Amino acid sequence: MRYQWDFSAVAGHLDLLLIGLLGTVRIALISIVLGVIVGAVLATMRLSGRRSLRFPATAFIEFYRNTPPIVHFFWFFYALPIVIGLNLDPYAAAVLALSTQSGAFYAEVFRGGILSIERGQWEGAQALGMTRRAALRRVIVPQALRRMIAPFIERSFELTKTTALASTLAYAELLYQAQQVNSITFRPMEVYTTIAVMYFLLLFSASMLARLGERRLARIG
Amino acid sequence: MDYTWDFKVVADNFPVLLRGVGLTVELWAVALVLGVSLGFLISLGPTSGRRWLQLPAIGYVEVFRNTPVLVQLIWFYYAFPILIGFQLSPVAAAILGLTLNTSAYCAEIFRAGIESIARGQWEAAKALGMTRAMSLRRVILPQVGKRMLPAFTNRAIELAKVTSLASVLAVHEIMYQGRLLSSTYYRPLEILTVVALVYFVVIWPGSWLSARLERRLAARD
Numbered sequence: 001m002r003y004q005w006d007f008s009a010v011a012g013h014l015d016l017l018l019i020g021l022l023g024t025v026r027i028a029l030i031s032i033v034l035g036v037i038v039g040a041v042l043a044t045m046r047l048s049g050r051r052s053l054r055f056p057a058t059a060f061i062e063f064y065r066n067t068p069p070i071v072h073f074f075w076f077f078y079a080l081p082i083v084i085g086l087n088l089d090p091y092a093a094a095v096l097a098l099s100t101q102s103g104a105f106y107a108e109v110f111r112g113g114i115l116s117i118e119r120g121q122w123e124g125a126q127a128l129g130m131t132r133r134a135a136l137r138r139v140i141v142p143q144a145l146r147r148m149i150a151p152f153i154e155r156s157f158e159l160t161k162t163t164a165l166a167s168t169l170a171y172a173e174l175l176y177q178a179q180q181v182n183s184i185t186f187r188p189m190e191v192y193t194t195i196a197v198m199y200f201l202l203l204f205s206a207s208m209l210a211r212l213g214e215r216r217l218a219r220i221g
Numbered sequence: 222m223d224y225t226w227d228f229k230v231v232a233d234n235f236p237v238l239l240r241g242v243g244l245t246v247e248l249w250a251v252a253l254v255l256g257v258s259l260g261f262l263i264s265l266g267p268t269s270g271r272r273w274l275q276l277p278a279i280g281y282v283e284v285f286r287n288t289p290v291l292v293q294l295i296w297f298y299y300a301f302p303i304l305i306g307f308q309l310s311p312v313a314a315a316i317l318g319l320t321l322n323t324s325a326y327c328a329e330i331f332r333a334g335i336e337s338i339a340r341g342q343w344e345a346a347k348a349l350g351m352t353r354a355m356s357l358r359r360v361i362l363p364q365v366g367k368r369m370l371p372a373f374t375n376r377a378i379e380l381a382k383v384t385s386l387a388s389v390l391a392v393h394e395i396m397y398q399g400r401l402l403s404s405t406y407y408r409p410l411e412i413l414t415v416v417a418l419v420y421f422v423v424i425w426p427g428s429w430l431s432a433r434l435e436r437r438l439a440a441r442d
Contacts, residue, residue, distance in 0.1 A: 003303060063417075066378075066424040068385035070396060071417045078409035082224060164289035168389060175292055188299040196288050196296060203287040 009185035010194050020177025021198055027091070027173060028160040031098035035159065038103025043110035057107070064104035069162050072097040077169050094166035102159045109155055113148035114140060149217065153210045157203060164199075174198060230406045231415045237402065241395030242419060248312075248384045248394060252319035253377055259320065260327025267328075268335045278328065285325030291386050294318040298390045315387035323380055330372040334365035367438060374431035381424050395419060 010017070045057035064072070077093035088096070117140050125135035167176035178195040182188050231238070266278025285293065298314035309317070338361050346356030388397035399416035403409035 062425065062428075063421060066382075066428050067417050067420045068382040068396065070385045070388065071399075071413065071420060074396075074400065074403075074409075075413045075417060078403060079413045082410045161289040164291040165386075167291070175289070175295070182299070189303045192292065192296045192300045196284075196292055199288045199292060200284060204283070207287070 003189070005190065006187065007190050007194070009187040010181070010190045013181045013184065016177050016181050017174065017195065017198065020172060020174035020195075021202070023171065023173040023177070024160070024163050024202070027094060027098065027163050027166060027171070028156075031095055031102060031159055031163070032156050034095065034099035035102035035106050038099055039106025039110055042103060042107035043114070046107065046111055047114060061104045061107055064101050065108075069097065069101055070165050070168065072101050073165050073169055090166065090169035090171035094163075094169055094171050098159060098162060098166075101162070102155060105155050105158070106152070109148050109151045110144075112151070113144035116147055117144050146217065149214060153207075153214070157207065160203060160206075161199075224410070226411060227408065228411050228415075230402070230408045231411050234402050234406075237398050238395060238415070238419065241393060241398035242423065244312075244392065245381075245384050245394040245396075245423075248315060248319065248387060248392070249377075249381050251316055252323055252384070253380055255316075255320040256323025256380070257327050257373070259324035261331050263324060263328035264331030264335065267332050282325045282328050285322050286329075290318070290322050290383055291389060293322055294386055294390060297321075311387070311390040311392045315384075315390055315392045319380065319383060319387070322383070323376065326376055326379075327373070330369050330376065333372075334369040335361055337368065338364055371431065371435040371438065374427070374434060378424060378427050378431060381427065382420070385420070 042057045042061060045053040046061070048054060073094060076097045077088060077090065080093070080096075081087045114136075121139055121143065122135055125139045130138070163173055164175045166173050167179065170176060174195050178191050182191045185191065263278050263281060266274040267282075269275065294315060297318040298309065298311065301314070301317075302308045335357075342360055342364070343356055346360045351359070384394060385396040387394055388400060391397060395416060399412055403412040406412070
């Protein structure tokens with residue numbers, strides 16, 4: 001049990017790990033942006049009165065919410081190229097998997113926020129002579145946005161943790177880089193503990209920032 | 222797009238996939254039972270009112286919730302054995318990682334549930350001469366049980382999806398079998414699509430029941 005910790009192996013390859021951390025942040029940010037767009041489209045479809053729009057959106061959302069993300073990663077990397085006849089690099093496949101998957105979850109965040117606004121607000125807007133669209137834009141959405149913030153942040157954290165799966169496609173994010181450093185140094189204990197700490201610091205400091213921002217918004221609102 | 226689908230390879234290997242599903246269900250059941258039990262024990266820390274119990278329990282929960290579960294699984298398989306001096310089998314490492322991860326989330330559910338009960342209930346139980354353990358068992362838990370149920374069913378669904386990450390440790394569950402078959406037969410499109418559908422068929426009824434339960438409990442309050 002007297003294990004000699006030796007972090008010099010990690011310290012010598014810290015540059016590789018930092019590149020990985022950057023890769024993680026990069027893929028998380030772009031997937032959040034694309035996921036929000038996918039989510040907004042899906043939520044609009046699902047809230048619309050037309051069955052032909054509602055049904056596909058619901059099916060998409062339910063499918064993604066009930067299958068594991070790793071299946072999506074592999075499907076986009078190995079199966080989709082056969083359908084479209086075009087090879088995807090690991091980065092593109094991972095971004096596609098992450099943004100469609102998180103889009104399904106964001107859609108539920110948006111829809112939940114809008115449905116949480118009382119009927120009276122719609123009726124009040126209508127009484128003022130607003131169309132459905134104007135009421136949505138000027139009355140409902142501004143109120144719903146505030147309620148969406150907390151679940152939106154939570155989903156974004158889940159997404160950031162899910163980026164680790166991109167390592168299985170050999171995209172150079174933090175976990176993949178750690179596997180590379182491990183195969184050079186044979187120091188799994190130090191390497192994997194170090195990246196666990198790096199993930200922790202990234203997510204924990206981001207959650208502190210998010211909490212601060214949330215509090216400030218609550219004060220303005 | 223003139224790809225000819227061929228599901229023969231899936232049909233021929235269906236027993237292999239089914240065996241994978243069996244192991245997936247086993248991983249899920251074992252990690253769920255152990256994770257909920259351990260989560261309950263851990264939740265006694267933050268709700269105890271004693272600082273030396275509070276801090277380690279909160280630290281444990283935060284570490285598991287702020288690092289990717291894939292990193293946790295890899296850590297328990299590749300790094301942890303160095304600490305304890307003997308190699309863990311892939312299944313053991315996967316169950317250990319999944320259990321501890323689930324326990325952290327369950328501890329939060331128990332904590333939130335227990336803290337949602339008004340202080341007066343504790344005080345009244347004490348006034349009746351009950352010890353802390355007795356009031357928890359006979360007064361507090363019976364009241365929060367129903368309130369916590371939707372959170373637990375959601376956790377169980379998350380866990381069902383997370384078991385797929387055990388494939389990275391070469392645990393022969395369904396995702397691993399799917400990866401193996403698709404690289405053996407060069408039919409990733411058919412095989413990975415079927416794997417995704419299998420997950421959906423197994424998990425979706427659970428989600429549906431969980432949503433129904435949540436609505437019924439909400440309607441009752």
